[in-house]
Amino acid sequence: MPKINEEVKILEHEAKTDNYLKKYGAIIDEVAASPIFTKTGRDFGRMDAYNLGSQFEEYSKYENWVRESSASASDLGTLPVIAMDLLATTYAVSVAPLLSSIQTLGDQQGIIYFKQVSFGDTRANRVADTDVWVDPFQGIQKSPEDYASEKVDNEVLGLTTTSPGPYTLTCKSVPVRSNIPITFKCEGVSGAEGVFIDGKLMTSGGAFTGDINYTSGVIHITFASAPAAGGVFMVTYYQDFEKTSDIPAIDTTLTSTNVMAEVLALKQLITTFKAYQFNRRFGRVAEDEALMDLAGALADVESHKVISVWKRMADLIERLVPNQEITFSRTTPTEYSEYEYKQSFRYALAHADSYINLNSGRGAANRYIAGHEACVFLQSLPKFVKSAVNLAVGPHVFGYYDGAPVIRTRYVDTNEILCGYLNPQSPFEAPAVTATYMPVFITSTMQMGTNPLQNQRAIASWKAFKGVVPQFVKRIMLTD
Numbered sequence: 001m002p003k004i005n006e007e008v009k010i011l012e013h014e015a016k017t018d019n020y021l022k023k024y025g026a027i028i029d030e031v032a033a034s035p036i037f038t039k040t041g042r043d044f045g046r047m048d049a050y051n052l053g054s055q056f057e058e059y060s061k062y063e064n065w066v067r068e069s070s071a072s073a074s075d076l077g078t079l080p081v082i083a084m085d086l087l088a089t090t091y092a093v094s095v096a097p098l099l100s101s102i103q104t105l106g107d108q109q110g111i112i113y114f115k116q117v118s119f120g121d122t123r124a125n126r127v128a129d130t131d132v133w134v135d136p137f138q139g140i141q142k143s144p145e146d147y148a149s150e151k152v153d154n155e156v157l158g159l160t161t162t163s164p165g166p167y168t169l170t171c172k173s174v175p176v177r178s179n180i181p182i183t184f185k186c187e188g189v190s191g192a193e194g195v196f197i198d199g200k201l202m203t204s205g206g207a208f209t210g211d212i213n214y215t216s217g218v219i220h221i222t223f224a225s226a227p228a229a230g231g232v233f234m235v236t237y238y239q240d241f242e243k244t245s246d247i248p249a250i251d252t253t254l255t256s257t258n259v260m261a262e263v264l265a266l267k268q269l270i271t272t273f274k275a276y277q278f279n280r281r282f283g284r285v286a287e288d289e290a291l292m293d294l295a296g297a298l299a300d301v302e303s304h305k306v307i308s309v310w311k312r313m314a315d316l317i318e319r320l321v322p323n324q325e326i327t328f329s330r331t332t333p334t335e336y337s338e339y340e341y342k343q344s345f346r347y348a349l350a351h352a353d354s355y356i357n358l359n360s361g362r363g364a365a366n367r368y369i370a371g372h373e374a375c376v377f378l379q380s381l382p383k384f385v386k387s388a389v390n391l392a393v394g395p396h397v398f399g400y401y402d403g404a405p406v407i408r409t410r411y412v413d414t415n416e417i418l419c420g421y422l423n424p425q426s427p428f429e430a431p432a433v434t435a436t437y438m439p440v441f442i443t444s445t446m447q448m449g450t451n452p453l454q455n456q457r458a459i460a461s462w463k464a465f466k467g468v469v470p471q472f473v474k475r476i477m478l479t480d
Contacts, residue, residue: 009113009254013427017046020053027088028052035389036092042387042397042405047424048091051102055087055439058104090440094299095395095407096306099367099422101430105437105464108261112435113254114468115428119144120249123173123239124152133250147248150177150239157219160186160231164223165208171217173239178214180238188231189223196237214240254428257468261437264301265460266294294459298440300394305465307369307395307411309432310418313470321359326351326476330377342380349401352419352474360471363421363429366404369395371414374478378406378417415478422472431472438462 021028031037031052032044091097103112117133119126124146132141146153157169176182184201186192191205201210201221210221219235241247318325328348332341353365370378375398378384384406386399398408412418423429440461 009428010426013050014046017050017053020057021049024053024056027056031088031092034088034092036397042098045424047102047427048097050427051097052088052091054102054104055091055436058436058439059087087440090295090299090302093296093396095303095397095409096434098397098405098407099306099310099369099420099430100432100434100465101422101427103427103433103435105259105261105435108437108462110259110261110435110437110464111256112259112433112464112466112468113256113428115254115426118251119147120251121147121246123147123248124149125155129251144248144250150241151236152239153236154234155236157233157235159233160189160223160227160229162226162229164226166220166222167233169219169221169233169235171212171219171235171237173244174215174217175240175243176212176214176217177238177240182212182235182237184210184219184233184235186221186227186231186233189227192223192227192231257466259433259435259464259466261435261462261464263460263462264298264305265458266297266301267458268294295440298459298461302434302461302463302465303395303409304411306432306434307407307409307418309465309467310369310420310473311412313431313467313473314418314475316467317359317470317473318475320470321355324355324359324474326355326474327479328377328476329479331480342377343382345377346381346383348476349417349419352417352476355474356419356421356472359474360421360469363423363472365419365421365474366424367420367422368401368404368406369412369418369420370398370406370408371412371416372408372410373414374417374476375399375406375408377478413477417476417478418473419476420473431469432465432467435464435466436461437464 028049032048036042037044096102101112101114105111118129119131119133119142120128122128126142126144126147133144152171152173155172157171158167160167178199182196184194184196186208189207191203191207193205194201194203194208194210196202196210196212196219199211199214201208201212203209206224208221208223210219212219221233326348328345332338349365356363356365368378378401379386379399381401383402384399387397395407395409395411398406400406420431422431438461440459
């Protein structure tokens, strides 16, 4: 997969966030001050500002396209007046931003990015730009423990032939500390072991002689008699970090994968009589009320899409890493009170947290998707704080356990909890992605068929939903 410098992408991300705050600051501030954030305990941060601003930006492109194309600007109807409010409403009530990285697509089939950490230098048996420390899809691959240390253990320098030498070998990490003995050996050749002291190879059996240049790391070795072919030269030494031109580097790059956006669309019928009745009774415009209903329904669809992705990843990780199933019986043992026993449920959550970190090499459970019965258990825990409001049609922030949002939904088993990790400070470290090609857009009121008393409004979006790091998700099941 191609690699992209994450630092560059992060700087671009930050610059766009500042631009969105400047350009759409007023409505972004309104969303941040709305009850869905202020009364649920859900923080509104720079990541939210970026996500919402990018939706506004994409809508602006759509509006400009309509105005500049051969289509009439009147085709937009009242859309420019209410579009931003609809985008804000959909974003606020959707749980997709809590459960996935939000990225934008330049085409219907586009590219999304994820973090990878690789080794930037060749040392300690790690190859620059080839060996990976943390893979976004497979967790920790190779530990940086030896790589980060100035001590280089058993570095392989080459193989013997049937010639006694001299052999010219080179330490890969220079300069070499001269004040610490350097152990040297040739595996496969009897008695070929020694220590470099003051630049000279000291041995007990006299199998070979040699010297080392501490600055260049070059070692010369000559055998007393021709060795067998295939002996392995190995050296253990200390690189002088104080004199070296640089220290070992870790490269944080981004890997990419392709996604295909899909159109999501809904409509609502509005009859003339229904609109009149609605206005007389409530003093509100039926068409606008229909749009808010449609926005809520579309947010529910998007939330369902992301939750379904989480469920598939939980299924996948159970197949990839067996014997990590987590269950909790709701039946209280006779020796415990119900209150005492329910507190042990926290150990199940701790196990999920532990498995996420074990499988992925990083992260901790900071997102929960739970069925209704599972939420009963979560609500009974001391560290649970219930949300003061619920403004969503479907999946919603039910509350917070130890600061982590709990999404209550009927789109998982009623006794199921999906635990997951998402880095709220990074757009590239999440179990799933919601990638927008076209944000929420709506039609003006259109006549339906030949009946002049029937009108309709429609709402749609064009997005991709993809799970990418199943190791960031773990399932807990409640049992009887």
